[in-house]
Amino acid sequence: MDISELEACCNDLHLSLTDEGDSDINGIDLLEELVDLRSFITIKKTPLEILEYLEEFDLIRLYPNTIVALRILLTLPVTVASGERSFSKLKLISQSKVSNLAILSIESELADKLDYSALIDEFAKLKVRRVQL
Structure with missing residues (x-):
């Protein structure tokens, strides 16, 4: 793929996610990141291998747009059948829960830094149910 096609794809993705x-x-930063990434990843790799490589060598901050694009790509259904199965399962699960899980997946780096004990304490304060004996 040449630079002009890649630029068009990056801009389309930018608009789709706006x-x-x-x-x-x-989109512009994504194009720059992909061109830079292409220069030092010379071996053909799958999107998952590239994502694992970036995470392994702690390059997440250098390629934030690429990380988001790869995570979105890797969460898309591969076939129509898997999409149909996912759609039928979504009827059983609350849509807000699914969207919240998607946000957690995309923002996993931020979620990893959360102090869960403080969150649990805060949740417990909101949902206190006292039983009178």
């Missing part, structure tokens, strides 16, 4: 002026990625 909501009310906010975007999950920057």
Whole structure:
């Protein structure tokens, strides 16, 4: 793929991930990251291998747009059948729970830094149910 095609794809992805002026990625930055990444990953690798490579060598901060794009790519259904199965399962699960899980997956780096004990304590304060004996 040449640079002009890659630029068009990056801009399309940027527009697709934009909501009310906010975007999950920057198309121009994504293009620069991919061109830079292409220069030092010379062996053909799968998207999962590239994501694992970036995480293994702690390059997440250098390629934030690429990380988001790869995570989205890797969570998309591969076939129509898997998409249909996913759709039928979504009927059983609350849509808000699914979208919250997707956000946790995309923002896993931030989620890993959370102090779960403080979150559990806060949740317990909100959901206190006292039984009178």
